[in-house]
Amino acid sequence: MTNRSVGIKDVAAAAGVSVTTVSHVLNDVAYARVGAGTRERVHEAAQRLGYGPNRLAQALRTQRSGMIGFISEEIATTPHAGRIILGAEETARARGYNIMIINSTSTSSQDSRESDVADLLDRQVDGILYATMYHRKLEVPKNLAALPAVLVDSEDISQTVSSVIPDELGGARSAVRTLIDAGHTRIGMLNNTDDVPATHSRLKAFKDTLADAGLPFHQELVQSEHSEVPGGYQAALRLLKPQSRPTAVFCYNDRMAMGAYRAAAELGLKIPEDVSFVGFDNQQLIAENLYPALTTVALPHYEMGAWATENLIDAIEGKADLQLFAAHPTVLPCPLVLRDSVAAPKHEDPSSRATRDSPTHANT
Amino acid sequence: MTNRSVGIKDVAAAAGVSVTTVSHVLNDVAYARVGAGTRERVHEAAQRLGYGPNRLAQALRTQRSGMIGFISEEIATTPHAGRIILGAEETARARGYNIMIINSTSTSSQDSRESDVADLLDRQVDGILYATMYHRKLEVPKNLAALPAVLVDSEDISQTVSSVIPDELGGARSAVRTLIDAGHTRIGMLNNTDDVPATHSRLKAFKDTLADAGLPFHQELVQSEHSEVPGGYQAALRLLKPQSRPTAVFCYNDRMAMGAYRAAAELGLKIPEDVSFVGFDNQQLIAENLYPALTTVALPHYEMGAWATENLIDAIEGKADLQLFAAHPTVLPCPLVLRDSVAAPKHEDPSSRATRDSPTHANT
DNA sequence: GGACGTGGGAGAGCAATGACCAACAGATCA
DNA sequence: TGATCTGTTGGTCATTGCTCTCCCACGTCC
Missing domain, CATH: 1.10.260 (434 Repressor (Amino-terminal Domain))
Known part of the structure; x- marks a missing residue:
């Protein structure tokens, strides 16, 4: 070698x-x-x-380094970042590029963000990938405009930098739909309290999907808390009160679902017999390991990393124009991952609206 | 900028x-x-x-790129990798270096590993960090010897490359000790079935710590299964049979502990009143969110990344000689993280050995 | 004997570093 | 008092490993 x-x-x-x-x-x-x-x-x-x-000498001469800068907020806090990096690294390498990583924090100042980019500029990277730890809108460092760049899992407020984001709406719709298809008509939601795009879009998708199915929306069936396990527990405790209990619950994320599982257990409710759950995020550690395993919606982290890199390189090589994408983020699908937390509701006529047979539970 | x-x-x-x-x-x-x-x-x-x-031109002229290559197996599969990267990135940047990432897989051929290194060599990196996803011994790519290198979370079979690993023994000892200190005398263990160093060292620490405390070791109190949630569940079901039940359990990792929690619940055992648990790994998502939160041992991923980088750079800059470390891996401590899964055993004199009160569970 | 085709080399960058040199002042000296 | 010395300040130029635009040498053909 x-x-x-x-x-x-x-x-x-x-x-x-x-x-x-x-x-x-x-x-x-x-x-x-x-x-x-x-x-x-x-x-x-x-x-x-x-x-x-010697790639350095080559780069100096050709004015092309074959390096892509990757700025990520909190690389470590979430396993999701790893999947984005993986998607980016694999597609970059397939095209002869390498990834240079810079860690940033969501709390760092605009100045420090700019100096992150400056570092990469000094290294003569050919383009920059800028990833956030969750989907949100942000003000990009000014000097990012100096070269091709793609935002991953976030949107540029000023709409000058192209970006790729998950299809929150579509994912949430299919989550709710799977509940409706199983025969549920009284469906609750555990929502987040933060003011991030996902909070609003998942709620909107929830309402829309109910409406499309001709189901009424009840405000009291939406309970909000901080989107972690304890929040899910608290919200579920309120939502699952006997008098007004829904037969199925759409959770803002898998962590809230995990909390809800405990609430259900304490209330003596069996999953999915007494109440069905569907989550969001497909956090392997949780979704796969809860009992019963959680049906949830997967975020396309790997795919976003791959898409961003593919298009960034196309732009670098003059095969595409990122400006064309800048106005509207590219939206990637969030596939539903079927596991064992959804079944038909207990005491209801399953023939009423079910469009397909529930996979579990033939009849009570 | x-x-x-x-x-x-x-x-x-x-x-x-x-x-x-x-x-x-x-x-x-x-x-x-x-x-x-x-x-x-x-x-x-x-x-x-x-x-x-222009760092490229600078590097060409000075024969020093200020770049460190980071080869990691399965960046994405485990959140742990993220912490290693974070530790490496932060200390590298503090010293003016940048990290270039290469993803590898634990199943890839020796040839492909060598070409990963070759990629980095062509990029003129000043040194290489080689990280594995879990602690094990491995055969390093031959061409890794071409420049300063440090292994993270693994050991070189031929003992030519220096490395840094977690103090499995110490961590496991403090896990078991916390159980003994709480007053437990009949302690079980849920072990892994894979032939990796951790399997043996955690078991050894378990036995040693019992012995040090003058407690007998019972072979039937060690149950082994695949080190995932279902394995933990199965093993715990066997271990917690009424006739021979231990009052506390040391789990190979947090995932097995998660399975054990379910087993305990099914058997009608309250944690920690009826049985105490301590895990290993400190996987936030699990350990923090189980109910009650799991007392566990943290692996020093961030610290290993930081140590490796610090020493790699010292070697690059001629301030240290990695050869001196090569024969024996550097061992970093695994701190115990106290949460709520350990309490004094029920029917025993708690004053016998308990050194501190259990922090557990104020409200029901 | 000029045009053309074929095979291959010379040399100028690319953007920096660093060993060595040059110019100029005032100081020193015979 | 003119020549040499010396300290200060800053510049010259080769060099790093590679790419790429000419350009040259040599045949051959008509």
């Missing part, structure tokens, strides 16, 4: 040609006319010496 | 001096004697034009 200490001129000497010829042969440049025998000798010498081009 | 298009010669022109002088002033070269006035003018011009040195 690559041997750090051998340069192009060593290969040239070994093959008995000039460095120009080595460069031409190894880069397979179209206009270069080099005889087959010479080509052969060059390749053989390069191979034998373990030559690998 | 940095403006991509201005080079050192633009600054030179603006300040009315040569590029050499600009370089000398900006790099604060010791031997360079430049008048105060000139210095001032150079700084002002650089500032005004938004000059930032």
Whole structure:
């Protein structure tokens, strides 16, 4: 493999040609006319010496570094960031690029954000990926405009930088729909209290989907709390009071669902027999491991990372114009992940609206 | 901030001096004697034009890129990797370095591992960090020897590359000790079935700690299964059978503990009143959110990333010799994280050994 | 014997660094 | 008092590893 200490001129000497010829042969440049025998000798010498081009020198000369800067808020706090990075890294490498990582924090000042970008600029990255830990709108560092950039899981307030986000609405709709399809007519929601896009869009999708199915919306069936496990527990305790209990619950996220599971257990409710649940986020650790396993909506983190990188590179290579995307974020689907937390409601005529048979529970 | 298009010669022109002088002033070269006035003018011009040195050109000339390669297996599958990256990134940046990430997989061939390293070599990184997703021994790519390198969370079989690993033994000992200190004398263990170092060292620590406290070891109180939630559930079901039930359980990891919680619930056992649990890994999502919250042992991922980077850079800068560390991995402590899953056993004199009150459970 | 085709090399960058040199002042010296 | 010395200030130029635009040498053909 690559041997750090051998340069192009060593290969040239070994093959008995000039460095120009080595460069031409190894880069397979179209206009270069080099005889087959010479080509052969060059390749053989390069191979034998373990030559690998110095990408730094290459970059300096060609004004293209083949590096992509990746700025991420709180790389560590959420497993989601890992999937974005993975998507980005894999597609970047497939196209001959490498990723340089910079960690930022959601609380850092605008100045510090700009110096993150400046760091990357000094490194001569060809483009920048800017990822946030959850979907929101933000003010991008001014100097980000200096080169191709794509926002991942967030939107630029000024709409000058293109971005890719999850289809919150679609995901939430399919979550609610799976409940309706199972035969539920009295459905509750556990919502978040933060003022982030997801809070509003998931609620909107909830209402819309009920309306589309001709189901009434009851304000008291929406309970909001902080979107963590304790919040889910508290909200569920209120929502699952005997007098007005829904037969199914759409949770803002899997963590709230986890809290709701405990509330249900304390109230003596069996899942999914007495109450069905569907979550959001598909956090493996939770969704897969709750009992029963949680049906939920997956956020396309890997896909967003991949899409962003693919399009960033297209822009870098002049194959696409990111400006065209800037006005409207690209929206990627959030697939429903079916597990075991949804069943038909207990005491209701399943034939009334069900469009498909519930997979569980033939009849009581 | 940095403006991509201005080079050192633009600054030179603006300040009315040569590029050499600009370089000398900006790099604060010791031997360079430049008048105060000139210095001032150079700084002002650089500032005004938004000059930032081209790190590529700098690297080419100085033979030092200021980049560290980070190869990680399965960046995405575990939140732990994120913490290692974070530790590495933050300390690297504090010292003027940047991190270039490469994703690998634990199943990839030796050839592909070598080409991961070759990629980094071509990029002229100054050193390499090689991280695995869990603590194990591995055969490092041959070409890794070409430059300073540190293994994170794994050991080099041939003992030529230095590494940093968690103190499994110490962590496990303090986990078991916290149970003993709470007054437990009949303690069980839920172990992993994989043949990885942690399986053996955690069991060894379990036995040793019992012995140190003069407690007998009962083989039937160790139940092993696959180290995931279902495995924990199965193993716990066997372990918590009424006839031979322990009053406390040390779990191989938090996921197994999560399964054990369910088993306990099904068996009608209250935690921690009827049975205490302590886990390992401190996976936030689980340990914090189980009910009651799980007392567990934290793996020092951030610290390992930081230590590795600090020492790697010392080696790069000639301030340390990694060879000295190569023979024995550096071991970092695994602190115990106290939460609410441990209490004194029910029918036993709590004054016997308890050193502190259980913080548990004020309200019902 | 000029045009053309083929095979390959020379040399100028790319943006910085750093060893060494130059110019100029005032000081020193014979 | 002119020549040399010396300290200060700053510039010259080669160099890093590679790419790429010419350009040259040599045949061949008509």
